[in-house]
Amino acid sequence: MSAMAFVEAPAVAGSPLDHFLDRNRSRLEARLASECEDLGSGLSALGEVLGRAVGTDGRGGGRWRPLLTLAAAETCGGPADGALDAAVAVELTHTASLVLDDLPCMDDAATRRGDLATHRLVGSAGAILLSVGLLSRAVELLGRQPGYGGTLAAEWGSTVGLAGMAGGQAMDVSASTALRGAKRRLHRTKSSALPALALSAGARSAGASEATCAGLAAVGRGLGWAYQLRDDADDRAEDLRLGRAAGDWRPLSRSARIMRMTLRRLSRVPGLGDEGRDILAGLAVRVVPDVPKGEF
Amino acid sequence: MSAMAFVEAPAVAGSPLDHFLDRNRSRLEARLASECEDLGSGLSALGEVLGRAVGTDGRGGGRWRPLLTLAAAETCGGPADGALDAAVAVELTHTASLVLDDLPCMDDAATRRGDLATHRLVGSAGAILLSVGLLSRAVELLGRQPGYGGTLAAEWGSTVGLAGMAGGQAMDVSASTALRGAKRRLHRTKSSALPALALSAGARSAGASEATCAGLAAVGRGLGWAYQLRDDADDRAEDLRLGRAAGDWRPLSRSARIMRMTLRRLSRVPGLGDEGRDILAGLAVRVVPDVPKGEF
Numbered sequence: 001m002s003a004m005a006f007v008e009a010p011a012v013a014g015s016p017l018d019h020f021l022d023r024n025r026s027r028l029e030a031r032l033a034s035e036c037e038d039l040g041s042g043l044s045a046l047g048e049v050l051g052r053a054v055g056t057d058g059r060g061g062g063r064w065r066p067l068l069t070l071a072a073a074e075t076c077g078g079p080a081d082g083a084l085d086a087a088v089a090v091e092l093t094h095t096a097s098l099v100l101d102d103l104p105c106m107d108d109a110a111t112r113r114g115d116l117a118t119h120r121l122v123g124s125a126g127a128i129l130l131s132v133g134l135l136s137r138a139v140e141l142l143g144r145q146p147g148y149g150g151t152l153a154a155e156w157g158s159t160v161g162l163a164g165m166a167g168g169q170a171m172d173v174s175a176s177t178a179l180r181g182a183k184r185r186l187h188r189t190k191s192s193a194l195p196a197l198a199l200s201a202g203a204r205s206a207g208a209s210e211a212t213c214a215g216l217a218a219v220g221r222g223l224g225w226a227y228q229l230r231d232d233a234d235d236r237a238e239d240l241r242l243g244r245a246a247g248d249w250r251p252l253s254r255s256a257r258i259m260r261m262t263l264r265r266l267s268r269v270p271g272l273g274d275e276g277r278d279i280l281a282g283l284a285v286r287v288v289p290d291v292p293k294g295e296f
Numbered sequence: 297m298s299a300m301a302f303v304e305a306p307a308v309a310g311s312p313l314d315h316f317l318d319r320n321r322s323r324l325e326a327r328l329a330s331e332c333e334d335l336g337s338g339l340s341a342l343g344e345v346l347g348r349a350v351g352t353d354g355r356g357g358g359r360w361r362p363l364l365t366l367a368a369a370e371t372c373g374g375p376a377d378g379a380l381d382a383a384v385a386v387e388l389t390h391t392a393s394l395v396l397d398d399l400p401c402m403d404d405a406a407t408r409r410g411d412l413a414t415h416r417l418v419g420s421a422g423a424i425l426l427s428v429g430l431l432s433r434a435v436e437l438l439g440r441q442p443g444y445g446g447t448l449a450a451e452w453g454s455t456v457g458l459a460g461m462a463g464g465q466a467m468d469v470s471a472s473t474a475l476r477g478a479k480r481r482l483h484r485t486k487s488s489a490l491p492a493l494a495l496s497a498g499a500r501s502a503g504a505s506e507a508t509c510a511g512l513a514a515v516g517r518g519l520g521w522a523y524q525l526r527d528d529a530d531d532r533a534e535d536l537r538l539g540r541a542a543g544d545w546r547p548l549s550r551s552a553r554i555m556r557m558t559l560r561r562l563s564r565v566p567g568l569g570d571e572g573r574d575i576l577a578g579l580a581v582r583v584v585p586d587v588p589k590g591e592f
Contacts, residue, residue, distance in 0.1 A: 149446020
């Protein structure tokens with residue numbers, strides 16, 4: 001599913017998910033825009049490009065990762081507002097990973113979010129430094145959370161580092177053949193680590209227990225992996241259409257299987273309110289619409 | 297002064313600085329080596345190169361930044377051991393910045409620390425991901441510090457980000473003419489931000505007051521800037537030798553002036569023990585030996 005499809009998909013009118021999105025989308029966008037303005041001030045070209053990379057011009061996609069953070073906070077009984085900094089940190093981290101993935105030395109992508117890729121606007125050096133700037137601001141935002149900033153920052157470190165997104169991307173870049181065992185598991189973290197942090201950070205901001213944070217992190221890992229498989233399925237459909245595909249790799253059926261498992265797991269996470277759990281499940285099904293919501 | 301000169305420079309036998317270095321150098325190297333081993337495990341080529349980038353084979357240079365962290369902790373009455381994680385975080389952050397600076401799209405350096413530059417060993421993509429991995433581990437180490445991990449992580453974020461090292465490097469890369477005003481000040485942070493964090497993080501680990509942390513951060517900024525000017529002076533001497541120099545830019549006299557100011561500032565930082573202050577001053581003069589120690 002494309003990011004725009006997520007934004008435009010009609011929710012059931014008046015559903016708790018609807019109300020949640022109404023309350024939180026514009027607040028999130030406003031905070032992202034003000035953060036980018038602050039971060040880019042005095043930086044000329046790099047500053048101007050920063051908002052475009054994050055998509056504060058309305059091309060930022062579905063923002064499902066930071067919305068997960070806000071939803072997790074509400075589900076755990078806290079106000080979504082208390083998780084706004086963490087949500088922004090999650091989206092800045094995601095954007096940084098996109099900017100790096102698009103570099104000529106990585107995936108060499110020319111466009112992103114309906115705009116030119118950042119390195120096409122400010123060169124590779126500018127894109128790398130902008131990415132480091134986004135990551136650093138994410139750490140600032142998380143570290144400043146009173147009481148649990150250190151824990152969040154440490155979790156961010158393991159999410160982004162060589163046992164997480166950076167390691168997963170390294171597997172992605174280096175894989176000449178199919179990955180197996182530990183390397184295959186590491187590769188998955190490229191997609192699964194950040195949704196896990198998104199959920200656990202939201203829960204933490206609401207003072208949730210370790211069991212709740214860990215349970216939601218596992219849900220986030222499942223969702224991130226199912227999302228990646230769905231993305232692979234779209235690529236594969238394109239390959240089949242062009243007569244390029246081979247083998248019997250069927251990512252769509254695997255994505256549906258993992259989504260079912262993930263939704264079952266969500267139903268067992270302790271300490272969540274019923275309405276909040278419903279909002280999280282609704283969000284998850286919008287992100288990976290391979291399982292009819294009535295099925296769980 | 298080259299990094300190796302720092303390592304080999306004779307200290308006054310039996311001086312407090314001597315004893316400090318005896319106590320702490322090998323512990324620091326051992327922790328750096330074990331951190332790199334842990335960080336690189338399961339990563340094949342990238343893992344093997346990690347220790348080389350950090351210089352755990354003995355080519356890591358003077359390690360003056362992390363030694364500042366340990367010295368600051370002792371000076372503030374804490375054990376140096378309590379600042380070992382923070383010191384390692386500082387050195388990993390420094391290494392990450394070197395790996396990025398050396399990339400073909402930045403300074404395009406072929407060698408570093410007497411070895412091939414990281415991108416010459418694992419390509420640009422590998423070097424960038426390794427760098428993100430080092431930065432992320434630094435955040436993990438800082439965030440985990442009990443009680444002040446969030447503060448340290450937030451300070452790390454502003455040190456490394458677009459108002460700090462990344463912004464300074466952006467000025468370095470983009471400058472076609474001499475920088476002025478705010479851009480010139482931002483450029484300085486490339487060299488001055490990390491020594492400031494090195495000192496304040498050590499002080500924080502020993503439970504120092506905000507005034508002490510801020511005072512030591514200012515000393516670190518001065519030292520970092522003097523170090524950079526000294527480096528510029530070495531480049532300029534080389535240019536003069538080759539008949540390439542022009543203008544009357546005299547970095548060496550500026551470096552000495554800033555060192556004098558920095559040492560005066562150190563003498564006024566509240567809450568430091570006399571012997572610790574002496575060790576810090578001795579370290580500073582080793583890093584930028586443009587001011588005779590007897591002068592302050």
